Amino acid sequence: MGDSSIKIEANIWQRVPGADSVEIFPIIPKTNCISSNCFIFSARDALVVVDPGANREQTRQISRVLTDALALAPRPVLVFLTHCHQDHSQEAGGLELPTGIEIKRFAHQAGVEAMKNQDPNLTVAYLYLGNPGICAAPFEGILFRSSPESEPSALELEDGRRIELHTEPIAMPDGATLQRQWLLLGDGNRLEIYHTPGHSPCSISLRVGSLLILGDLPFASNPGVCGLNGWNHADLLQSLHKVNWLLETSEMAVCCPGHGYCISAQSMREKFRMMEAEASDLTDVPLLDAERISALKIYVDELLEETTALLTIFSGRLYTISYYLSLLEEESAAGRILAALDIDRIDGILSDFRRMAEAFNTSAVPEWTVVLKGVQVARSLRLILAAEHVQQILDFHLVDRAQRRLLDFLSLVHGLQFLRTEQPKAANEVIAELLKRAKGAQSAQSNDLMEAVDDDQAFLQALTRRLDTHSRLRNIDFEFTPAPQETNANIGAERLDDLLTNLLEGMAGVGVKRINIATRVASGQVEIRLSSRERMDPAAFGKRRLDLYNRTLGWLGGSLECNQDSGGAEFVMRLPALQSI
């Protein structure tokens, strides 16, 4: 196996592992979906540029690096695209080279045709604002032609030399074939090219020595990436399998993705194993077109507001506990409570995202960027909340609610059905359990406190939980009038509980003290009515949060209605009764 200690650094020339006379100059911008990494190789017979990207400043840097290298040894420049997506290809025609330097461009046939036809779909130019120009530069090197003319195919250079492109498929032990082409770079070094579709039909991976450039294959199963035009589930699984085999059986040391830092081949294999597991479920991913991205962007806004509210309450409750522990002169315990959850990090993640989402409304940030950022935020928050000690501190129900909301978002971006996967339960039963939980917490906590009195550590934990049960719903007077009929509705029990809890807590948050809950079954629908005779401004819930609940119920064939008059206010939730589905 490869040497996992080899590091590839950005913005310097360094030896390519496994190819002594070839050097690499990686350009690795801060990870974004506007412009990709670029890798420049310097070999005896050619300079090779992989993925120029889509940023003019980056193009100027590439041109400077090439010009300096060419001053030492004039050679042809060969530009390769790992695939034709706009963030990798846009600047392929923009390099400025000294007079007399010949440039030849290479890409997979499907990508060459897409760029030639100015196809906004396969190049995913539709994702970017302002109709950015699709690369119109000529591509002389057409890789993996569907009907090869002759072998090897050759490009003639002006000085009479030839670049010969050899086709040599690899037969894998399981009977599969890894399509391979290669050309010589001098001193016995090869540039090998593998067809690795899935992210796009024109996706290729490139190898020099024991360094493998993978383009966007490592992200191809990510929410917000899978389903892009040209994405293919079966091809992706095949490519992951083939590249994994390549990493396992060849002396590969380093893998370089199209965005972000290079990692060891071993780490990439582990990533691919996780991807294979994740990708195996992605059988029915809908097309991630402009319309769907716009819809997801709205959902991202709503999710942001909902998650921010849940986590701000969560963090605020930790602060409240720390306040009371301080009053009890338990400063160190107060500090431990706050240290248990990285509140500042959560706040920083959410604040950054909020500012970015706001910037979307006033600047040229593509909707897709906001959706991808939403995915990144959701994944980060899920990791923070999944830590065992977070679950142990307090209110696991609130943490679970936030987790489910984030998971739903990721599933939706993935294009998966998520709301029907849980077991439904009668609405009457869900409400009864919710009310029992709200009212029952205090007595249970009191017992904990009494039992822990001889153990300082346990006492503090019990005290923390007791302080936490200064519950949002504990002081509310509920009156529940259940329907006499069966109230099974088309929604999982946990999601129904989440929605009801959020609405009831919202009512408590605006100061409502008495809430009537009634269920009714009529016209094939289960109706849940949360009403109060007290004044209640639904605006205090946040419009986007209510939109989110309404949208969620809408996906299930239901709705959320908010009625308000001088006599009070009510929420009416309607869901198709399960029998009628």
Place this chain on the structure above:
Amino acid sequence: MEELKVTLEHLESTVVLRAVGPVDSTTAASLQEPLLRAVESSSGAVQLDLAQVSYLSSAGMRVFLLAAKALQKRGERLRLLNVPQQIHSLLNLAGFTSFIDVNS
């Protein structure tokens, strides 16, 4: 990018601070410094007007907590004035209304 502006008014026995803008992890320090200074330098009541605060994150809550703790040592409570409904609701659900006076 939205900024937070804080102004200060000394009344007879009360200091009133008025915040305008979002209070999040980026801006919370702009509130913390004048609020804690007002708490330390005044022996009277300290009030914070949030009428024009568009957003409050947990970073803002921490600032309230620090001020509340400092005031509690001399038997006072922090008073928040003109608190927007949505922020009032968050403070209520987080338990802050048990140690801070909040007026909508």
